Amino acid sequence: EPHSFDIVMLGMGDDGHTLSLFPGTEVVNEEVKWATAFYLTAQQMNRITITAPITNKAAAVCFLVAGKSKASALKEVxxxxYQPNMYPSQRIKPLNGNMHWFVDKEAAELL
Structure with a gap:
């Protein structure tokens, strides 16, 4: 089966979210849909995102993580x-592709 994207560039929030996969939301555990829309109550807004299954089929996934506020979540991720409902970035694990983490000194301070 061909991969989905050549490269997916992601960020990570200080709560461990990526894409629009936020802690405690159902979309974190989506296994069928490659994209979905949902209402995020915590932010009182509609969101649309690609999901972990399509992201994990990419040839390469890169996370860019910067800032001291991300250090604790990065350490946990x-x-x-493995607690993907708490740290959704843990759901991103390329099946046959490469994973790259680019982090600054502040984000890496607890590693």
Whole structure:
């Protein structure tokens, strides 16, 4: 089966979210749809996102993470227990592609 994208560039929020996969939302566990729209109550707004299944089929996934406010979440995403409902960035694991993390000194301070 061909991959989805050649490269997917992602950021990560200080709560561990990526794309529009926010902690505690149903979309984190989506396994069928490659894209979905939903209402995010915490922000009182509609969101649209590609999902983990299509992202994980990419040839390469790159995370760019910057800032001290992301340090705790980054540590949990990379080295903590697998808790994707709490740290949705943990759902991003390319099936056959490469994963790259680009982090600044402040974001990496707890690693």
């Amino acid at each position: 990379l080295h903590g227990d």
